[in-house]
Amino acid sequence: xxxxxxxxxxxxxxxxxxxxxxxxxxxxxxxxxxxxxxxxxxxxxxxxxxxxxxxxxxxxxxxxxxxxxxxxxxxxxxxxxxxxxxxxxxxxxxxxxxxxxxxxxxxxxxxxxxxxxxxxxxxxxxxxxxxxxxxxxxxxxxxxxxxxxxxxxxxxxxxxxxxxxxxxxxxxxxxxxxxxxxxxxxxxxxxxxxxxxxxxxxxxxxxxxxxxxxxxxxxxxxxxxxxxxxxxxxxxxxxxxxxxxx
Amino acid sequence: xxxxxxxxxxxxxxxxxxxxxxxxxxxxxxxxxxxxxxxxxxxxxxxxxxxxxxxxxxxxxxxxxxxxxxxxxxxxxxxxxxxxxxxxxxxxxxxxxxxxxxxxxxxxxxxxx
Numbered sequence: 001x002x003x004x005x006x007x008x009x010x011x012x013x014x015x016x017x018x019x020x021x022x023x024x025x026x027x028x029x030x031x032x033x034x035x036x037x038x039x040x041x042x043x044x045x046x047x048x049x050x051x052x053x054x055x056x057x058x059x060x061x062x063x064x065x066x067x068x069x070x071x072x073x074x075x076x077x078x079x080x081x082x083x084x085x086x087x088x089x090x091x092x093x094x095x096x097x098x099x100x101x102x103x104x105x106x107x108x109x110x111x112x113x114x115x116x117x118x119x120x121x122x123x124x125x126x127x128x129x130x131x132x133x134x135x136x137x138x139x140x141x142x143x144x145x146x147x148x149x150x151x152x153x154x155x156x157x158x159x160x161x162x163x164x165x166x167x168x169x170x171x172x173x174x175x176x177x178x179x180x181x182x183x184x185x186x187x188x189x190x191x192x193x194x195x196x197x198x199x200x201x202x203x204x205x206x207x208x209x210x211x212x213x214x215x216x217x218x219x220x221x222x223x224x225x226x227x228x229x230x231x232x233x234x235x236x237x238x239x240x241x242x243x244x245x246x
Numbered sequence: 247x248x249x250x251x252x253x254x255x256x257x258x259x260x261x262x263x264x265x266x267x268x269x270x271x272x273x274x275x276x277x278x279x280x281x282x283x284x285x286x287x288x289x290x291x292x293x294x295x296x297x298x299x300x301x302x303x304x305x306x307x308x309x310x311x312x313x314x315x316x317x318x319x320x321x322x323x324x325x326x327x328x329x330x331x332x333x334x335x336x337x338x339x340x341x342x343x344x345x346x347x348x349x350x351x352x353x354x355x356x357x358x359x
Contacts, residue, residue, distance in 0.1 A: 072328050073336040112336035112343075115329045118322035124343035187346045197321035198288045207350045235354065245292050 013199035016245070031240020033061035033081045034068045035208065041227020042085075051087025051097065051146075058083075062106070063218075063240055073114055079127065081238070081245040087157070089137070097139035097155050103231075105208065106130045107186060121192040129175070129184035131210050133160075133226065136177035152176060163214070165225035178219035180226055184210035192242065200242040208236050256321040273304035274313050283313070 018213030039148055042050040051057070062084070067077030085101040109127035116122055139155045153172045160169070195201065210231045217226035271295070278298050282290060290298055302314050332340060 019300045066287070071334075073332050073334075074339075110339075111338045112332060113329065114336075114340075115326045118319075118326040121329075124340040126339070126343050126346070187343050187350070189344060189347055194322070197286065197318055197325065206347055208355075233350070235351070241358070244288055 008039050014124065024027045027067045027075075027242050027244045029063070029065040029067070029079075029202065029240045029242045030039040031063045032201070032222075033063050033238040034059055035061065035234050035236040037234055038230035041104050041130045041163055041214070041229055045162050045227075046216070047091060049090035051085060051089075053085075057085040061236075062240075063238055065107075065109075065240070066164065067109075073161075073181060074110070074112045076108070076110050081105040081236075092155060092158050095139055095155055097137040100134075100136045100138070100166070101189060102134045104134075105184075105186075105210075106132070109186075111190075113190075118142055119194045121190075121191040121194070123202075125190065125204065125206070126186040127186050127187075127188075127222075129186055129208070129210060131182045131184055131212065131231075132179060133212075134177055135226070135228075139176075158205060160219075160224050163225045163227050167224075169219070169222070169224075172220065176220075177228065178224060180212070182210055182212045182215040182216070184212075184232070187234070188236070188238070202238075202240050202242050204238045206236055208232075208234050213215070273301050273308055274310035276301045276305075279305060279313065279317075282317050283320070286324060287317060288321065 027116050038060060043053050045218045055120035060083075061081040063079070063081050064178045065079035067075040069075040080183065081104070083098075083103040087099055088096050089099045090096065100224065103209055107127040109125045111125040115119050137152075137155055137159065139152050151172075156172050156176065176243050186206060186208045188204040190202055190204035192202040192226055210230060212231050214226045214228055215223070217224050259322060278290070280304075280310060287298060289293075302317075306314055343344055
């Protein structure tokens with residue numbers, strides 16, 4: 001029994017001490033991406049005037065990722081690229097609801113790499129994408145002051161009509177967001193320069209391919225039509241700061 | 247006589263008391279620097295990084311620039327030795343990714359819409 005306790009203690013000591021002397025395997029990255037999708041459903045909408053697209057809401061993506069290095073030349077991680085748009089909608093009959101739109105490209109990248117020089121790394125990434133688009137309207141229960149009975153449902157119907165959905169909603173519950181999920185894949189080649197052994201600047205270029213369909217949006221359990229967006233076969237560039245934490 | 251002996255004994259006991267260990271003021275001799283020299287900065291727990299940065303700055307100011315630079319050089323070299331060649335399946339994977347991206351961009355340029 002005494003021997004077993006000793007054995008247990010020595011194994012425990014090994015497990016506890018190992019991370020202290022191991023090189024870091026986990027890193028956290030923060031940065032931004034740049035791409036050029038075509039958002040015809042928003043920019044070319046004839047019925048509703050969506051907030052005017054600019055470089056921040058159309059082309060810039062916020063990027064957060066974390067990686068685990070499971071091999072000398074390979075790491076696996078979780079990567080999120082997020083596009084955000086917010087503004088007030090014009091062109092509705094009586095109301096001006098606040099509009100939120102987010103597109104998340106969630107990835108589980110598998111990345112292999114090698115060091116070209118002690119401070120320079122080249123990396124190769126291939127990843128599946130689980131994309132999610134979300135649109136929500138912040139509107140008053142009765143949007144008009146003159147009491148003509150214009151409701152949230154009317155606002156949503158106007159929005160969906162502008163996307164080409166002719167099938168009106170009869171009633172909208174309090175949770176008012178429509179969303180769509182799709183799959184895709186992406187490939188990237190990257191160049192990383194280490195400023196310090198634990199901090200690096202990473203630049204990647206590659207492509208995004210998403211199987212987005214405008215008919216597969218859901219609103220409170222009902223299938224609705226969403227905006228026209230071309231987010232397949234688009235080049236993408238990302239720039240981020242990498243910090244090795246453990 | 248007793249009193250004289252006591253009066254003499256007490257001051258001399260202080261006088262010959264053990265000297266205090268002199269605190270080493272050289273920041274380059276700090277244990278955290280020794281640890282970083284041996285195992286690398288990345289092996290330090292994240293909570294010790296601010297202390298390391300403070301001590302390494304002090305060490306540099308005390309003329310220990312070479313010591314700190316050597317820590318980084320050793321660490322870069324260690325990482326370089328570990329991953330300067332792609333081993334096993336990783337090179338095939340890298341080639342596949344390169345080929346996919348190459349054909350994607352060739353297609354983007356050449357295909358007429």
